[in-house]
Amino acid sequence: MSRSKQGLAVLSRVLIPAATLLTIAALPAAEAGELPRATEKVKVLVPAYFYPTWWVGSPWDDLNQAASQIPIEAIMNPASGPGNAPNPDYLQAVADLQAAGGKVIGYVPTGYGSRPIGDVMFEIQAYLIWYDVDGIFLDEMGDQLGTLDYESVYCLIKLYQFAVGHKLRVVGNVGVPFPEAEAYLDATDTLVIFEGPLSNPEVVIDFEELPIPPGGAFAPGLYQDPGQEFQVSAVAPNGFLSTYYAREAGSGGFYAGSNAIGASTEATITLNRLDLQPFSLRSIDVARYFIWNEGNDPVTLTFTGQRAGGGTVQQAFTVQAPIGTQAFDTFSFSGFTNLTSVTWQQESGPAGVEHQFDNIRLERMGANFDAYPTEAPYDGLDPWFLQYRPRRFANLVYDVPTADDMEDALDKAIEDNAGYIFLTDDILSNPWDTLPAYWDEEVEAIREFNSSE
Structure with missing residues (x-):
């Protein structure tokens, strides 16, 4: 014994x-x-x-x-x-x-x-x-x-x-x-x-690990990065999850490619950490959903950050790439620090939903x-x-x-x-x-x- x-x-x-x-x-x-x-x-x-x-x-x-x-x-x-x-x-x-x-x-x-x-x-x-x-x-x-x-x-x-x-x-x-x-x-x-x-190194959510077949695919409107630290959700006006329509890199002239995603319907898109701890948002790449969507031009997005201590910060961007150009614009944020979440809208117009996004660059905050x-x-x-x-x-x-x-x-x-x-x-x-x-x-x-x- x-x-x-x-x-x-x-x-x-x-x-x-x-x-x-x-x-x-x-x-x-x-x-x-x-x-x-x-x-x-x-x-x-x-x-x-x-x-x-x-x-x-x-x-x-x-x-x-x-x-x-x-x-x-x-x-x-x-x-x-x-x-x-x-x-x-x-x-x-x-x-x-x-x-x-x-x-x-x-x-x-x-x-x-x-x-x-x-x-x-x-x-x-x-x-x-x-x-x-x-x-x-x-x-x-x-x-x-x-x-x-x-x-x-x-x-x-x-x-x-x-x-x-x-x-x-x-x-x-x-x-x-x-x-x-x-x-x-x-x-x-x-x-x-x-x-x-x-x-607290930079974290880049680039969607490269998405299993996307040729031509794109619908996926549930809740995405978690490989480290399971951040998530991006898309919630439709009825309160249910929207779906993402994801595209692989070089998938044709209608999309910007690069394994970007976007909500397939009107939706509120929310970015946050799974542990609800604060983070900073550095930049995001945005393109038109369909690069020929003249009916939705201009594509302007307003991002709202919820601060950990209360209050909000906002910044708006407009896609500058010419219609018909298969390219992303990189939007850099100012003052988007100590955030618990960031939200923006996926709008819908005559040519369908308006934007897709990729390469979300963030930084953890807090103890290190x-x-x-x-x-x-x-x-x-x-x-x-x-x-x-x-x-x-x-x-x-x-x-x-x-x-x-x-x-x-x-x-x-x-x-x-x-x-x-x-x-x-x-x-x-x-x-x-x-x-x-x-x-x-x-x-x-x-x-x-x-x-x-």
């Missing part, structure tokens, strides 16, 4: 009510205080949101190999939580990583404070009973949607140490504005204070590791995290393209007082569903740093 299976057996028979445990003790949160970086080694906190196909090999095998070289802590997540029953494949993966010297903690969502404490504790107990994990990862920490008492959850987890016979770590991932995150240190041993991309923690949106904020031990903080950074970028980001995370770090070249929609292509180089870079301390 691994560790204290007897204690786990007791826990499995008696799910201790939260209210009862709170009357037993109120444990203090993990200590804070300044400590030089040189006294702590870098550890890796891996969101291991990939299935352990141990019989054919999986990234879990790579974690096992790395655990003999650097401190590894993997976040297991069988079903956005522990699921309804123990999974034998995860049982094998957890046992193998622990045997290799690594640690495993269980993912529990908290719904930004909206989940009842009983539901949260039930899932925590399931991880302890089924998998004998080394701790718990509390995601979506915040008070936006409810009043979950995170400090009580922390105390209860610490009390379970007596049943399982070993220490339990509590790692939290905050979803509150950066200045408010410090308060959650009282409910965690380690706090993820950065999770996001390395930078290049800006953290001194540039917008962090500029002017108190660097409170420098007052604590590095082991209190974690940085999880995705969309780090190359091994050189990884090494630069690793140096930056260490300099910014992170004790737990994970860097990956994976991207949205799920940037944690595999290990990076440069995983071996990342392990070696961390091993070398730890050896030098």
